[in-house]
Amino acid sequence: MKKVHVLVLKAFIRPFIVTFFIVMFILLMLFLFKYIDDLIGKGFEWYVILQLLMYASATNVAMALPLAILLSSIMTFGSLGENYELVAIKSAGISLQKAMMPLIISVGILSIGAFLFSDYMLPKANLKMGSLLYDVRNQKAAFLIKEGIFNNSIPGYAIRVKKKDEDQTLHDVRIYDRNTSNGNLNVVLAKEGNMYMTDDNQMLILKLKDGMRYEETPGTSGTYNPRQRLMRTEFKETEQKFDLSSFALKRTDEDLFKSNYQMMSLNQLKMYRDSFEVKGDSNLRSTYKDISLLAKTYRTDSLSPKAPVVLKGKYKDVLELVPKDKRLAAVTGGKDQIRTVRDVLGRKELFTADNKVRIRGFLIELNRKFTLAVSCMVLFFIGAPLGAIIRKGGLGLPVVMSVLFFLLYHIISTIGEKYAKDGSLSPAMGMWIAIFVLAPLGAFLTYKATVDSVLFDADFYKRFFKRVFSKKTEVTG
Template sequence: MKKIHLLILKSFIRPFVVTFFIVMFVLLMLFLFKYIDDLIGKGFQWYIILELMMYASMTNVAMALPLSILLSSIMTYGSLGENYELVAIKSAGISLGRAMYPMMIVVTMLSIGAFLFSDYMLPIANFKYYSLLYDVRQQKTAFLISEGVFNNSFPGYSIRVKKKDADGQTLHDVMMYKKEENSDNLSVLFAKEGVMYRTPDDLFLVVKFKNGVQYIEEKGKNSFNPRQQFTRRRFASTEQKFDLSGFKMKRTDASEWRSTIQMMNLKQLSLSQDSVAKTLAKSTSSNMSMMAPYLKYFTMLHKAPKDGTLKPMPAVELKGKELESALPQAQSEAQSLREMLRPMAERYAEESKTVRKYSIEYQKKFTLSAACLALFLIGAPLGAIIRKGGLGLPVVVSVIFFLLYYIIATIGEKSAKEGSITPAMGMWAAIIILTPIGLFLSYKAANDSVLFDTEAYKRFFNKLFKRKAVQA
């Protein structure tokens, strides 16, 4: 390998690794900001949070990898241009295309790795991430008793504490309501103080009440006496156990998530799409036979013709009473047919949308690799043109182009889901639009273009205005 190629590779690897982890960190912070309320205060072990963050980071690779390739390629060639190293390379008789040759090999390898990741690793990461996130969000809070509010964490109980000490265990001015299920019994307890603690096996929360009174209202002991019984009991100390089994994190069955589209690889997506497409075709072909009982054979063919064309039936002229009786009958038949076709149309639309979703996810496995190549074709020549390294102008330019790619890809995906365009066209729209831009920038960079030179634009407009003034 030539020393120039080694120099360019070394100049690319460092900013690529740095920018990749920076983008991953930013996306991870966005994830934490979004789900911070579902993570804080639920008593999770540290490794549960770490595991969830790891899976969330893996799902963000599809966005972080293209952006880091774009940014690092702009920084690499921008730094080489700023330090006049590209000028030295060209003066040695090496074209920009040859200078990009090792980078193309590296980016191609990264693209192949991105495809393998999206096909093999990403479905597993999505499965682990969404299932764990669902269980985390379903978990009850660990702050069982808070100050100044009625806490209903325990079924059948409502507890209000006026004040809690700094130790989190000593309570003051406690009020507890108890309502038994399937019973009219009602118990209210007031205590000046209380202490709560967990049992050593962490299965129960014990609250010990001190210096209080308890009021219990229940039915009379004799069934023939409708009067209720009221009991007042004063105590110096009493305690109540609360079951904590409902606050333990429970994992849902893995089979509930296996059929989700994001958890499938290419083979599973293809099989599932074919299965839904066959079901859709079968239901479509059976629509004619289902419509037949609602139609008369002399006004509508009872089966579709072989050539696929429907010929108009000869018109029948009705007069008088026949016309008066035919109109209500036709209206009734049309109403019945419409009621029958409505669920069929809804089912057809839903199954068609499912087929499009499978096709969109299938195309996503390839667009990630193509996006890496397309954004590199933009980043490398763009860095050679602007000739600025570091994290200043390259960051601004890369964010603009990445937003352009992301917006086009999002609009294309949404349009494909709605059926406005084909899934292939929707998912590849951003690549189709950006690739010619990358080729154009590569051509301009290879010919030492002044595409971003403000002085060149000033000279052009000055000449243009002077020409107009002379003509005037």
């Protein structure tokens, strides 16, 4: 390998690693901001949050990797151009394409790795994150007693305290037992209490002092009266236990989420697509059979004429083919037949529409696995020549340019995906339209960088406009 290639590789690897992890960190922060309300106040263990962030990091690779390649390629060639190293390389007889060759190979390897990652690792990460995020969002908030407010978190109980000290000492405690279907028949009042959890965090224990327990029971008479007897028990100290197992994180079976498009590999997407296409074809065949069967049934109806009727002269209405005494029955029967056919076709149409939506979803996700790999190459061929043209390194202008081009790519791909889901575009066109738009731009920028274009040279445009305006003043003078 030539020393020039080693120089270019070293100049690319460091900013690529730095920008990749910076973008990953930003995307993780956006993920946390999005789901912060579902994570706070639910008493999760630290490893649950860590698992969720780890799975979210894996799912963010699809966005972080192309952006990191775009930004690092701009920074690399911008820095080489700013330090006149590109000039030295070209003066040595090495063209820009040859200087880019080691990076082209490296980005190609990254693109293949991105495809393999999206096919093998990303579906598993989406499955893990989707199931865990579902459980986290449906998890109850952690049990918390606030002063002067009834807490109904524990099923069957309502707890209120007038004051709570920092050492978890409670004052003026009221506990309403609502486990019965007849209202708050059991009430516990206490002047003071202490709250603590068991070692396994499965039980909450309130140790109450100086209180009274009121219980209403049906009594022993023959007639049913749930409030016939009142029992009042005074205590100096007692314990009230509450089951907190409902507050523990309960994991849902991951098999329930495996039918989602984003949680399938390439082979699974093809298999499901083929199976749904077979279902669609079977639905069309069954529709034809059902309509044919209904048509045969209607032709053998007792109201139908036994033989073809030939009318002599003109007739104004088809009902003239039916005897007068049977016309009302014929109209009623015809309406019923039309309604039956319409219902059959309506059900078949709903099934067909839903089946097409599912097939489009499989095709969209199937194409996404390839567009991730190709987008890395396209954005590299935009970033590398763009950096050589603007000749600015660092995190200033390169960041601005990379964000603009990545936003252009992301907006076009998002719009294309939306139209593909709606059926306005084919799934292949919708998912590849951003590549088709930006690939010619990459080729154009590569050509401009090869011929040392002054496309982004501000001094060139200043001189150009000065010449234009000076000519105008000479003509007017």
